[in-house]
Amino acid sequence: MSLLLLAAAAPLTAQVRPVPGDGDPRLQVVDYKEGQIVLLEAIPGYQMMVELGSDEEIENVALGDGGAWQVTANHRGDRLFVKAVQAGVSTNLTVVTTARVYAMELAPLADPSLPMAYIVSFRFAEAAPAASAANGAPAVGQAAQAAADTAALPASSAEAR
16 A cells, blocks of 8 residues: 555656745756656746746647646747646646757645745756856856846946846
């Protein structure tokens, strides 16, 4: 009986959650690993941006429940905008790009007291900065870093960007 429970729980442990980067916990990162399922949690009325590799273009997006979730790709094809439309509905999302395949589970935010991700950036082993890998600190994606840099600038500097 306990072996059956262990076998049933095994697929759940294969999921990975993005982790907060340095600074704002809403800017999150996840290490890409082929075949892993990434859990993205959201609240209806909020959207999150998922930043894929800058070296790839989205070829196909397949969404399990298009009535409960919206997913839109940017024109360049390296970012997705994900939004929960209905509360309490989980589904899956598969994204095929010119370089990789991403499998994601979209779910309601389990603990509303935790911050929802605004930006989730994938980090790739071949592109991870050596310093971040050495100390175990997650690197922040390009868009997340640009947002943090812009927020830290005086208003006149931010407008010039």
